[in-house]
Amino acid sequence: MTQVAPGIYMRRGVDEDASASNDDAIANIGFIVGGEAVAVTDAGGSLNDGRRLRASIRRVTQLPIRYVLMSHVHPDHVFGAGAFSADHPTFVGHAALPGALASRWEYYRARTEAILGRDTVGPLVMPAMLVKDHAQIDLGGRVLELTAHGIAHTDCDLSAFDRQSATLIAADLIFVRRAPSLDGSLRGWLKELAMLKGAPAKRAVPGHGPTSVNWPEGSQDLERYLQVLQRDTRAAIKKGVEIDAAARTVGLSERNRWVLFDDYNGHNVLQAFKELEWE
Amino acid sequence: MGVTRSLLPALMLGSLAALAPPRVQGVDDSAALMKQHAAEDAAERAARWKSLQQAVFGARQMQDGSAVIQIEAPEHALDAALVPVTLTLTPGTAVKGVYLVIDNNPSPVASHFTFGPRADPRVLKLRVRVNQYTYIHAIAEGADGKLYVSQQFVKTSGGCSAPVGPDNLQALKDVGLMKLHLLGAFQAGKPLQAQLMIRHPNFNGMQMDQATRVFTPPRFIRTIDASYDGAAVFHLDSDISLSTDPVITFGFVPDKQGTMKLVVRDSDNALFNHSFDVPAG
Numbered sequence: 001m002t003q004v005a006p007g008i009y010m011r012r013g014v015d016e017d018a019s020a021s022n023d024d025a026i027a028n029i030g031f032i033v034g035g036e037a038v039a040v041t042d043a044g045g046s047l048n049d050g051r052r053l054r055a056s057i058r059r060v061t062q063l064p065i066r067y068v069l070m071s072h073v074h075p076d077h078v079f080g081a082g083a084f085s086a087d088h089p090t091f092v093g094h095a096a097l098p099g100a101l102a103s104r105w106e107y108y109r110a111r112t113e114a115i116l117g118r119d120t121v122g123p124l125v126m127p128a129m130l131v132k133d134h135a136q137i138d139l140g141g142r143v144l145e146l147t148a149h150g151i152a153h154t155d156c157d158l159s160a161f162d163r164q165s166a167t168l169i170a171a172d173l174i175f176v177r178r179a180p181s182l183d184g185s186l187r188g189w190l191k192e193l194a195m196l197k198g199a200p201a202k203r204a205v206p207g208h209g210p211t212s213v214n215w216p217e218g219s220q221d222l223e224r225y226l227q228v229l230q231r232d233t234r235a236a237i238k239k240g241v242e243i244d245a246a247a248r249t250v251g252l253s254e255r256n257r258w259v260l261f262d263d264y265n266g267h268n269v270l271q272a273f274k275e276l277e278w279e
Numbered sequence: 280m281g282v283t284r285s286l287l288p289a290l291m292l293g294s295l296a297a298l299a300p301p302r303v304q305g306v307d308d309s310a311a312l313m314k315q316h317a318a319e320d321a322a323e324r325a326a327r328w329k330s331l332q333q334a335v336f337g338a339r340q341m342q343d344g345s346a347v348i349q350i351e352a353p354e355h356a357l358d359a360a361l362v363p364v365t366l367t368l369t370p371g372t373a374v375k376g377v378y379l380v381i382d383n384n385p386s387p388v389a390s391h392f393t394f395g396p397r398a399d400p401r402v403l404k405l406r407v408r409v410n411q412y413t414y415i416h417a418i419a420e421g422a423d424g425k426l427y428v429s430q431q432f433v434k435t436s437g438g439c440s441a442p443v444g445p446d447n448l449q450a451l452k453d454v455g456l457m458k459l460h461l462l463g464a465f466q467a468g469k470p471l472q473a474q475l476m477i478r479h480p481n482f483n484g485m486q487m488d489q490a491t492r493v494f495t496p497p498r499f500i501r502t503i504d505a506s507y508d509g510a511a512v513f514h515l516d517s518d519i520s521l522s523t524d525p526v527i528t529f530g531f532v533p534d535k536q537g538t539m540k541l542v543v544r545d546s547d548n549a550l551f552n553h554s555f556d557v558p559a560g
Binding site for chain 2: 103107240242243244247248266267270274277278
C-alpha cells in the first residue's frame with residue numbers, strides 16, 4: 001500500500017486483465033482513515049482481493065470500517081465487496097448502480113468465475129446508501145464529498161473528494177497509462193472530465209495506473225485519447241466506414257501511449273460509434 | 280416465422296452457458312473459453328445446416344449461390360452482440376427475397392427480406408448477434424422460386440446472453456425512435472441507398488435481471504415495412520438475432536421526390552411509424 005496523502009492508502013492494480021494468478025487485483029483500491037472510522041474505496045476485484053485489502057487496513061488501524069464505496073458496476077471494483085460484509089459497513093453507490101448490478105452482475109460473475117474459479121467473487125452486494133447528485137460522509141473530522149456523475153465511463157460513476165488533503169478519488173473516471181475502457185458515453189465522459197478538472201484537488205487517484213497523479217495535469221492523457229476517439233469516430237461515420245472496420249482503424253495514433261491498447265481500443269470505438277452515429 | 284419459433288426449444292440447449300464478448304473490463308476472453316465453441320466439427324455443422332434447411336425450406340432444392348449472393352461478415356467480430364453482415368446480390372438475377380440464417384443461434388432465421396416494386400435489392404447491411412462459432416447462410420429466392428445459397432463461418436460467441444446496456448429500463452427509454460440517412464444524392468429514377476436506425480433494445484429473453492432473478496422477457500422487432508409513396512420497398516420478418524438498436528442499410532428506387540414510410544412492429548405488438556422526406560427536407 002502507498003500512502004498517497006495523510007490517511008489515504010492505495011494499492012496499485014497490475015496493468016493486466018483478470019487471471020487466476022492475479023485474483024483480478026487489477027484496479028487501484030484502498031481506504032481512507034478518519035478520526036473515528038474508515039472508508040474503503042474500492043473493495044477490489046475478487047473476494048481474495050477484498051480480504052487482502054481488509055488485512056491491510058487492520059495493519060494500519062483498528063477503527064471500524066463504516067463505509068465501502070462502490071465507484072461503479074465493473075467487476076474489478078465491486079467483486080471484493082463481500083469481504084467486508086462482516087463489518088456491516090454502509091455500502092455506497094451511484095443511484096443507478098443497483099439497476100446496473102441487477103442487469104449485469106450474473107453475466108460478470110459467470111465470466112469472472114470461469115477465469116478465477118468457483119466462489120471467488122462473493123455474494124452480490126447492493127449499495128444501501130444511494131447518491132443522486134451529491135452527498136457527504138463523515139469519518140470523524142474528515143468529510144468525503146461524493147459526486148454521482150452523469151453517464152461517463154459507465155452510467156453509475158461515483159467519485160469522492162477528500163477536503164482535508166484535497167485529494168480526488170476518481171476511480172475509473174481517470175485512467176493513466178492503462179488503456180481506458182468506455183462503457184457509458186464518450187461525450188458524457190468528456191463533459192464530466194471537464195468538470196472534474198475544475199475540482200479544487202491537488203492530486204487525483206486514478207482507477208488504473210499510478211495511485212496518484214497531480215491534478216488537473218493527470219487528466220491530460222485521458223482527455224486527449226477521448227478526443228481522438230471522438231474526432232476519428234465522427235470522421236469514420238461521416239465517410240460511411242462500417243462500424244467493425246472503424247473499430248480496427250480509429251484511434252491508432254494513441255496505440256503506443258497505452259498498455260493493453262489492442263485489448264480495449266476496438267471496443268471503445270464500437271461504443272463511441274453506436275453513440276455518435278445517432279448525432 | 281412459425282417454423283423458426285418451433286425450432287427454438289431444441290436449439291436453446293447450451294446457449295445460455297455461452298460466455299464471451301462484448302468485453303468485460305478486466306476480464307479477458309481466454310482461449311479456454313473460446314475452445315468449447317470450436318469443438319463442433321465439420322460433420323456436425325453440415326448436419327445442423329441440413330436439418331435447418333429442411334425445417335425452413337422443406338424439400339426445396341438449393342443451388343450454389345456464389346454467382347448470385349455474396350455474404351460478408353468479419354471472421355472474428357470484436358463484439359458478438361454486434362456483428363455487421365453485408366449481403367450483396369449480383370445484378371442479373373431477379374430476386375424476390377433474401378433469408379439470413381445464423382445456424383447456431385437459438386433462433387436461427389435472423390431475417391427474411393421480401394422485396395417490393397420500389398426495392399433496389401443489390402446491397403443489404405444489418406447487424407446481428409452471434410451466440411457461438413457458426414456458419415451464416417444467405418439464401419436468395421429468385422423470382423422463379425429457385426433458391427441460391429452462400430455461406431460464411433464466423434468465429435465469435437456470447438452475443439445473445441450479453442447484457443443489452445447498463446440498465447434495462449434505460450434501454451427502453453427512446454424505444455421506436457428512428458433515423459433515416461440517405462447515403463447518396465437523390466436523383467429521380469436512380470437507385471439510392473439508405474440507412475435506417477431504430478432505437479429498440481431487441482431483448483431476446485437471454486439477459487438476466489439479477490434484482491428479480493429472472494431473465495428479462497423477450498421484446499424484439501418482428502416486422503419492418505418500408506414503402507415509398509405507398510409502393511413497397513421491402514417487408515422484413517426479423518427475430519431475436521438483430522442487435523440492440525438495429526441499423527439496416529437497403530436500396531430503393533425513388534421515381535420522384537416523395538416519402539419513405541417505415542412501420543415497425545415488435546413482439547409486444549407495439550407499432551412505430553415514421554415518415555421521411557426524400558430527399559431530406
